[in-house]
Amino acid sequence: MNHIDAIRMRNKQCSNLKGFLYASGGLLLVSTNFLTAKYGLKGFNPETFSAVWTSAAALYAFFIILLSGHSKQLRLPKGAILKTFFLGLATGIGMILGWSGLALLDPSFASFLWRFSPVMTVVLSTVFLGERLKPRELVGFGIMVFGGVISSVGQWQVVGAGIVLTLLACGAVSIQMLFAKEKITQVHPNILVFYRVGIAALFIIIWTLIRRKFDINVGTSYWLITLLGAFLGPCASFLLTFRSYRYWDLSCSSIVLTAQPLIVLPMAALVFGNIPAGRELLGGLLILAGAFWLALSQHRPISGYH
Helix, strand or coil: CCHHHHHHHHHHHHHHHHHHHHHHHHHHHHCCHHHHHHHHCCCCCHHHHHHHHHHHHHHHHHHHHHHHCCHHHHCCCHHHHHHHHHHHHHHHHHHHHHHHHHCCCCHHHHHHHCCHHHHHHHHHHHHHCCCCCCCCHHHHHHHHHHHHHHHHCCCHHHHHHHHHHHHHHHHHHHHHHHHHHHHCCCCCHHHHHHHHHHHHHHHHHHHHHHCCCCCCCCCHHHHHHHHHHHHHHHHHHHHHHHHHCCCCCHHHHHHHHHHHHHHHHHHHHHHHCCCCCHHHHHHHHHHHHHHHHHHHCCCCCCCCCC
């Protein structure tokens, strides 16, 4: 190996490490969503909660842009405007669906179901970004589907609506990540996060007003936890996650999210004093096992941006 190859190897290793660290930081922060949002939804209805959540996140992101000196980059390149708009729109749709589903489900079980989002992201990155999907990875997906079936057998009337809403939200989030990955080299992560939640907030506010669901008359504790969660989840976590896309393939960054239930389970037990049991726990563990199978099958080369 000559000197130039050695430098390239070190640069690639550095990029991979940065991608992993940013993705892991995003994972830790976004995992708090299942606790802060679940608590907030005990006070707010899903539509109002989504409006407050995204509006607060947009304000946080805007102040971060001002403090970081990126305000001149708020004007998007022409080639990024349309997909950034769709990124925000998909975020708004995903928020409403996701929080409506979480309001009906145990937060730990919802975290298990959200493992379908990285899988959908991997599939989309394979179709639209040219990243390869190996046949054995389909086995992991099959295990996850089986786990979802086990979780709902005999109690579909109780959890069915929550499961469907959550899976639809997973699809919306996967579409978001695809748009974000495509434009992350054109738009700074701070700017992309701002437009993601800002456009989503406008969509959700309009939707909430049309449906006459806007109701902010809730206790102070619900406001405080919701505003805290809006910073940790849709703002800070995506500042890190979008940065990981500059160093890692979309599929690799998404697979890091596989471990999320391992973080949410102890936090939910500590905060709410309960975790899923019976078929919900069995199905959730199968979903997690399938997601890990998929993660271990991801032995593809990782491309970095230098």
